[in-house]
Amino acid sequence: MSLSHAPELVHISSGAEAIRTALDERKFDLIITTLHIEDMSPIAFARRVKEAGLDIPVVLLGYDNREMSELLATKDFSIFDKVFIWQGDYRIVLAIIKFLEDRNNVENDTKKVGVQSIILIEDNVRFYSSYLPIIYTEILKQSQNLMSEGLNLSHKYLRMRARPKILLCTTFEEGWEYFEKYEEYVLGIISDVDFKKEGRHDPNAGIEFARKVKERHSDIPILLQSTIGENEIKAGEIGADFLIKNSPTLLEDLKKFMLNNFGFGDFVFKTPEGKEVGRAKNLLELERQLKKIPDESLLYHASRNHFSNWLIARTEFWLAHRLRPQKVTDFATPDDLRQSLINSLREFRKSRQVGIISDFNKESFDPTITFARIGGGSMGGKARGLGFVNRLLSDFEVRYHFKGVKIFVPSAVVIGTEIFDYFVNNNNLLDFALRSDNDADIKKKFLNARKFPKDVVEALKDFLTIVKTPIAVRSSSLLEDSQDQPFAGVYDTFMLPNNEKSLELRLEKLLKTIKRIYASIYLKKSKDYIRMTSYRLEEEKMAVIIQMLVGADHNGKFYPEFSGVAKSYNYYPISPLKSSDGIAAVAPGLGKYIVDGEMPLRFSPKHPSRLTQFSTIDDMLNFTPNHFYALDLNSEFKVETLDEERMIKKYTLQAALEDGTLNFTCSTYSKDNNRIYDGAERAGPKVFSLAPILKYKLFPLTDILNLLLEMSSWGTASPVEIEFAVNLSVPQGKPAEFALLQMRPMVIDSELEELDATDYSEESLLCKSNRVLGNGIKNDIRDIVYVNRRKFETKYTSIMAEEVEYFNNKLIGMRAPYLLIGIGRWGSLDPWLGIPVKWEQINGAAAIIESNYGNTNIVPSQGSHFFQNLTSFKVGYFSVNQIDKDNYIDWDWLDKLDVEEEKIYTKRIRLEKPLTIKINGQKNFGIILKPE
Structure with a gap:
């Protein structure tokens, strides 16, 4: 700015x-x-x-x-x-500061210089928090254009400080006081219609304010906004512009109104005679010039401390103080002096990149450590989380804390949200994408859009000349990984082999992938998700992370030994574990296995030997990962469709055994004596048990997880979830790699009240469970959607998912929260374990019950985006194991109720009076009371 x-x-x-x-x-x-x-x-x-x-x-x-x-x-x-x-936009901090500066300085600056003012009348906190960043950004852009005409530095900043002031008001009287005081200097007015006048809400206050202004100065532009469309006629009658607040393009229209209506030096290398022989704008150029300037110029500047003085002026204090004590006489020859300066600059530039986010530069980008950005704007929530944890690793010197292990955030570049804005606006995609409900059309239009900033394309080309190994292209929207709504799994991620010989082909694939991630904001599942939050879709913006993929090439397959998710808070602790002990979910290969909700190996990092979910040998054989995912380096990736399934393929554990990647992670089952032995040496089927690591500490996984979870929880002041990958297939002499792929705050209900949920007879209960997620009371649910247990068969669970989606969409349209009851695990990728719904198929449910079937005890998922969304929306989540006397569902009562609508396997019931749901989050216990 x-x-x-x-x-x-x-x-x-x-x-x-x-x-x-x-x-x-x-x-x-x-x-x-x-x-x-x-x-x-x-x-x-x-x-x-x-x-x-x-x-x-x-x-x-x-x-x-x-x-x-x-x-x-x-x-x-x-x-x-x-x-x-x-609301995710970092510019709100700028807006807060500018708002206070304007309030304090308006009288002085108006009186002395005649600075103009814009009066903004808005009493809705959410709206003015959206407006102010937009307004200040546009004003500062305008000021930058004026600055280019400045004669010198002082003149340039005078122009910047002479920008219009923004005077934020919330009442009629406050706005009118400002108007009368600065009447001759009011550039324009942006006002709500309904706000307080004379101490009461007046639905016509804005109309009256605009009318009084126009009576005095008819040429002052005025923009009125309202949620009531009829006010547009009233605004037109007094000569004011109008915007409807519910418009999907409100903020864009606000920018258009404003545009239409509100009109240190270089290091100069010299010879002792004063002849210029070179010039440097920054440290990199200084390093380049040092390589070629003549000896006489080098000695001239070094003997007068010119280098350290220039660095101090640029606030490079550490390097300046390092160079200042050095004297020309300390070096035998000018070349020794020259090389010392170059080495100091190079080391300093490299050290600055560790733990920080720098602007991408081909010359300085190091694919082993650099976290850089391309373009302006926000980096989005996911990149912010990575940048933050990257900084923590450096501040606490954790990277090499464990002998033989490197802990790091994979090198990456982040494309800022300004590039997203450019792409969407210059290709005229915004209005179409906001209004279209056809995913295929949106993807096609985004992929075919041709306008992309040339400087960004060149930067990406430079990046690909350096990085020729597989990459992950990941979303990082403004709202992603926020503390209240993490948006987990809503947007797309793609992995590219990035191994073609043609640079142009690799660049084309990368650009297409970025466009697909941009499009994912406007797809149906994203719109459905945002509709369930308090955010506006047009407020969402997308940054993109291009990150080095962690792993190694194993016979044409690229993957790490294992990936995982670790959480500092466990929603379902099994005694003697406590919630605060945390939980980890780990699977071989890429993290797709866990993200998709399959059955990982779960353990508490604080008690790794207690695998409480495995009570028998059969449990170990049936409920541990039996396959993994890897990036196929030989696949032909179709740019037109971006079909990730052609690249990320499923392989059996036998393939991992042949690759040698199970040596530290598996056990072997002996059919002869029905026992499981740790390690891969014996003949027999392999079980992904992680026993060599969890039992014998061949890799300090649990110590690393405990340290990182504690550090990240402290750093965010909240429970956290981290995603990681471990690569043990490293060249001899190199440390094993523990890569932090993501860190996000966990959403835990802040309600701390201890609810009495035990003083009720069983006849009054529809359900009770001692494995419940959530906390508090819900008493507004009158609709129930449930799976008919008499018709339930696992082979038909996909059909059940479609039927549930039908009822979900219907009840969302009716704005009716509902109770969802099913058999098996909701959101399971495996239809034999439960009903394979995606989040968008059940996102209208206010409470969910999943019940076991037969003697099968379904363990709730701890690693999927599906589960994260349940917690984000504070959905009451009951897991009922009816073998346990403390768990109960009254199926007979359900079956006797009148059915509002029925499908083959599912029913919808409408109750005359609502259910009451009570959940004690401290004890993970909850009940659902039948209507009185």
Whole structure:
């Protein structure tokens, strides 16, 4: 944005420490607080700031979730200077700072210079939190255009600071006071229609405000917004523009209105005589120039500390202080001096990249360590998580903490969201994609779109000249991996062999893949997901991560020894394990096995020897992974269809045995004596048990997981989930690789009330279970969709999934949350273990029951995106094992109810009175009460 400087941000965890720090240092201009402070409520904190005599504005920045909505509706927030909502757009921080600067500076700057102002009247926190980043971005872009005409640096920044002020108001009187005070300097007005006037909500306040303004100055542009379409006529009558707030293109239309209506130096190498022999804008150019400038110029600058002085001016303090003590006389020859300077610059540039995100540069990109970005805008939630954990690894020096192991985030480049904006807008895709409900048409249109920024294409070509090994191309949207709605598994990920000889062909495939990921925002499953949240689809933007794939080439198959997901909180602890012990799910090969919801090996990193789900030999044989996924390096990838199934293929464990990748991860079953022996040496069927690692510590997996989970939980102040891959097939002398692929906060219900869910007779209960996810009370569910147990057969579970989807879509259309009851595991990829629904097929369910069938005990999934979405939407989740006396479903009561609609295998019931669902999240116990 060409701002004169970036603000320094200081992070503090407790309110008491924040107040103490502010009092001691007296250097802070702003305090931003979230809803969750470890030692007091934010309201109490803001009050104590004022009581401490600190004249510092306090702003509340909260998540757009249920908790925030309830607080806004019930609490008085006047203690704060303003309340904003975080919606994934990093520019909200800029907007908060600029809002406060404008409020403080408007009177002085208007009086002295005649700076213009835009009055924004909006009392909805969510809307002005969306508007302000958009408005400030457009104004600062305009200021940049003006800056190019500046005569010198001071003149340029004067132009920047002479930009229009934004005056945010929430009431009629506040807006009118600003208008009367700066009447001659008002550039325009953006206003809601319904807001407070004279202390009461007035549905015509905005119309009245606009009318009074137009009576005085008919040429002031005014934009009115409302959720009521009829207000467009009223706006037109007084000469104001109008936008409907429910429009899918509201923010884009706001930008269009504004566009249409609101009009340090280089290092110069010289000879002692003053002749210029070279010039450098940055450290890389400085390094290049040092290689070729004449000795006399080198000695001239080195003897006068010009290099260290220039570095200090560029805030490269560490390198400057390293070079300053050196003298020309310390080196035998000018070439020795030259090489020392070049080596210092190169080492410094490389060290800076460890643990940070740099701008991509072909010359400095190191495929072993670099995490870089291409293009501006946000990096999205997934990349932010990776960048954060990458920084933690460096700050705590964890990378080589374990002997013989390298812990790292795979090298990657991130394409920022500005490139997504460019692609969507310049190819005229936005309106079509927002309104279309045909996935095939959306994919085709995105793939065929031709306009892509040339500089980005060139950067990607440079990247591919360096990286010729397999890559993963992954989504990283604004909202992905957020604390309230992780969007897990909603968007696409592709893996490319990236091994063709033709650079142009590899580039074409990469660009097509990026376009497909862009398109995935607008596909049906994404729209269905966002519809269930408080977000707007047009607010979502996509960054893309291009990441080195972890693993090795095994006879034309690329994969790691194993991949996994580890969580610091276990939703289903089996005694003696505790929820806080965490849980890990591991499978051989690529992580697709776990993401798709298949049956991984599960264990607690704190108690790795307790595999409580395996009580018998048969359990080990039947419920451990018997296949794996790998990238086929010899597959022919069709660019037109991007059919990932042609590349990611399923293989048996025998293939892994032949590749030599089971040596550290398997056991062997002996048919002769019906026993399982650790290791792969014996003859017999192999079982993926991870025994050589979990029992004999041949690789410090559990120690690594415990350390990373603890570190990440501390770093995010919440439970976390990490995805990882382990590659043991490394060249001799190289350390084994533990790669962190993703880190996201887990969503755990913040309701802490201990519910009494035991004082009820069995006759009053539809269901009870001691394996329940969630917490709290639901009492608004009158619809039940359930699988007919009398007709249930595992061979028909795919048909059942289609029937459930039919009822789900119908009830979503009716805005009716419902209880879903099934047999076997919901969301299982294996139809023999349960009903293979995807999340979008059941996303209208407010509570879900899964029951075992026969004597089969179905273990709930802990590793799939499906399961993550259940927790994200705070769906009550009951797992019922009817062999256990503490588990119960009253099937007979269900069968006696009148059926509203019936399919072959499923029924829908409509109750006259709602069910009551009570879940005690502290004890993982819950009940569902029949209507009174």
